[in-house]
Every structure is written in structure tokens, then in C-alpha cells.
Amino acid sequence: MRTKRVIPGFGLSMGVTITWLSLIILIPLAALFIKAAGLGPADWWKILTTPRILAAAKLTFGASAAAAGVSVVLGLLVAWVLVRYRFPGRRILDAMVDLPFALPTAVAGITLTTIYAPTGWIGKYLMEWWGIKGAYTPLGVFIALTFIGFPFVVRTVQPVMEDLGAELEEAAASLGANRWTTFRRVIFPMLVPALITGFTLAFARAIGEYGSVIFISGNLPMKTEILPLMIVAQLEDYKYSGAAVIASAMLIVSFALLLLINLLQRRLNWQAR
Template sequence: MATARSFTVLPGFGLSLGYTLVYLSVIVLIPISAVFIYTAQLSFSEFWSVVTAPRVMASYKLSFGASLIAAAINAVFGLLLAWALVRYSFTGKKIVDALIDLPFALPTAVAGIALTALYAPNGWLGQYIEGVLGIKVAFAPLGVLVALVFIGLPFVVRTVQPILEDMESEFEEAAASLGASRWQTFRFVVLPILLPALLTGFALAFARAVGEYGSVIFIAGNIPMVSEITPLMIITKLEQYDYTGATAIAVVMLLVSFVLLLVINGLQAWTAKRTGRDR
């Protein structure tokens, strides 16, 4: 007796897999391969000279350092914001929920101009922050951090929010009835459930921040050795028609980002396995 075949709306496995591989190759693999192929025109000594130049090294430190700090800040405050939106009702909640997606819809250049106007020495906030507190935000590394926090926050909130919505409050009530404090409830009940999603949001925010250009270029000031980001160094090389130098720096960014994301995904898988959420 013939076994009944299950009906599926989408095409069969062979056609779906073939389409997927072709699509990924055209959109992802071929462009990335082109970067490595173009860089291969340099000898190792030339490659090393380009990617370890003092100005380029300073841009690595700023780009990756600010991206990690911004992603960590967004992980903390994104969790708090998602918690408030899911667990509490307040006036203007829908407006706040909609504003979270503003960095997604807002052109990055517009965000950069707005942040620069806000935090410049004569801006609405900058005149008080720099004039009273003596803290320089715009045209300094701190301005880069502010821009990266701005564009990365939605990734954490939108990743954690669905998990919070699916999580039953009975777990917290049971912990409280057994005598657990609020911190113990959060540490041993809530955080293990949220940690895989939180790490995912962190990774997404970091990946977006590393490659961000439009919102950073205005507020950074682009001072050599101080507030130049690595994407700007790539643009500078391209403007000088140094395509191999630009691709060499891009390869370093690609490799470092891949390693960091691989580590974060490994931590996420390890956390999911420990909490039994990988089944």
C-alpha cells in the first residue's frame, strides 16, 4: 500500500534548497568572496602594513570598542524597556512602543544630523552637558557611542519582548511564595529564560553597530586617531582609489565580527542547552 505523501504549499525540498543556495550565493557568498579575492592581490607584508597602520588601528579600537559598549548598554536598558512594555500598562504605551522602531525607519544620515544638532556645544543638550558638566559628546568618541546606542536599542527590545510576552508570571509568583527575593527571582527564574534572547539581541546590536556609518559620521567629528571609525577608513581608501587597501581593512572587520558573533552564538547555544530550551 503506497504511503500518502504530505501536501505542502511550498515547492519540494530539492527546488527549495537549490533556490536557497543560489540566493545566498548571489546575495552573501559571492560579494564576501570578492572581498577576499581582491585582497589577495596584496602580499602578506603589504596586507599587514595596511591593516596595522596607526590610524587604522585607532579606528579598530574605536569601532569595535564602542560597538561592544553600546551593545552592552542596549542589553541592559533594552531589557528594562521590554519589561516595562510587557508587564505594565501606562499612558502613552503604544506611542513608546512605536518610537522604539524609529531607528529602523529613520535614515541614518538624518539620525546623525539630529544627534549632532542635539549634542553639539551649542545644541539643546550639548550646551549644558559640555558647558556645565565639561563633558564633550559631539565630535568626540562619546558621540560615536551615543549614535551606536541609538541605532542598536530596537534590536534588543524586539528580540526580548516576545519571550517576555510568552513567559508566564506564575513562575515569579511561585518563586516569591517560596521566599525568594526579587533579585533571586530575577537571577534564577527570569534571567535563564531570557538569556538566549538577550544574547541574540546583543549580537544583532553589535553587528549593526560595527558597520554603522551614516549616523556616526556627523557626530564623530572624524578627527584622525581620535574619532575616526573603521568604515570611514574604508571610504577614505576608496576615495583615494586604493581598492585593495579598502578591501584589506574590510577583511579584518569581517573576520573579527565573524569571530565575535561565533562566540556569542556559542554562548547562546550553551545557555539554551543548560536551561533545556534547545529541545
């Protein structure tokens, strides 16, 4: 007797999947590249090599990579605490990790600006004690991007860490390994693919972030402007082709970086086998 499937057959399911992905991803991306293709290579080069765009690109990709790297370290630590320890308030702390997901980006930007401004709760002490200005500097951009990317690492590493049984650690301890050796030689290699995935997600999210950055950055030309802001500036000047060129260049660079990271992740998974 043939059992009935809960989901329709392969043909109908695949058709709905391709149609939906085309409507929300493929067609908009194709329209973007078609719009940008209306300009020739010389126009592309002229737009992308202006000093203002180059400065924004350097800050966007540099701050995104730095924020994703810090998120990997802190995310691993937080995931370790949430998985390996039981303490009062653990569930509240676990729920707070998802706060950047639920918080509107504009609200996050205003909140971070209020805290890290020279007169803010934290910003005034940074200024008085160390002479560091949090808001309206590249450091402010880094803080905002770390805030929005941090949960991606925690939620990527946490389930993998939960699946790691205590048997491996007990076996390593029985062979004479101390805690640091056990973590470095046994646990950490198993977490590397998840950490790379978390880094990729945090990095990709940070590149396109706009709402939480524009407030804390101050949008100072050649200093704290980001590429999404340059796209908005082009649109406000009715330069739609220029905005499409910048957006297309961001997509190309992002896809290339993500491809390299995914290839590295595959190689690590293959070596682990």
C-alpha cells in the same frame, strides 16, 4: 491522498534558497576576499598596522562593544516596561522603539549632532554643567551606536518575556522569594540567551555603521575616525585593494566574535536544559 504543499518541494526550494543567498551574500563576500588576496601578507600587515587604522579599529570595536552593552541594560528595562505594565501611551512608546530602524542613518546622524553639539539642546548643558563634549568626540560615536543598536535588544527580549507566564513568579513567591530573588534566580536566567542574541545583533550592526556616525564624530584623524570611514577614504584614493583588506579584516574579526558569542549562547542553552 497526498496533500499539496503551499511551497514547492525541497529540491526546488533549496535551489532557490542557495541561489539567492549566493547572489546577495556568498558571491560578494568571495569577491571581497579575492580582491584582498591580491595583496600579500606583508601588504596586509602594512595596511592594518598603520597608526590611523589601529586607532580607528580601537574606537570602532570598543565603542561598538560599549554601546551594545549599554543597549542590553536599557533594552531589558524597556522591554520589561512594555511587557509587564499597561499605561496610556504604551503603544506609542512601543512604536518609537522601531524608529531607528525606519530612520535613514544620515538623518539620525544629523539629528544627533544637532542635539549633542556644544550649542545643541542637550550638548550645551553637558558642556556647561559637567564640561562634557558630546559631539565630535568618541562619546558622540558611542551615542550614535547606542541609538542604532538599542532596538535590536528590545525586539529580541520582548517576545521571550511575553512568553514567560506568571506561574513561575507565583510559584517563587509562594516559596518565600522576594521580587529581586525571583528576578535574579527565575526570570533573568531565562532571558540570558535572548540578551546575548540582542547584544550580538547590536554589536554586529554597530561595527558596520557609517551614516549616523560620520556626522556626530567629526572624523578627526586618530581620534574619532571609524573603520568604515577608512574604507571610504581608501576608495576615494582609488586604493581598492587597501579598502578590501580593511573590509576583509573587519569581517574576519566580526565572524570570530560572533562565533564565540554563539558558542557561549549554545552552552548556556544546553546548561538551561
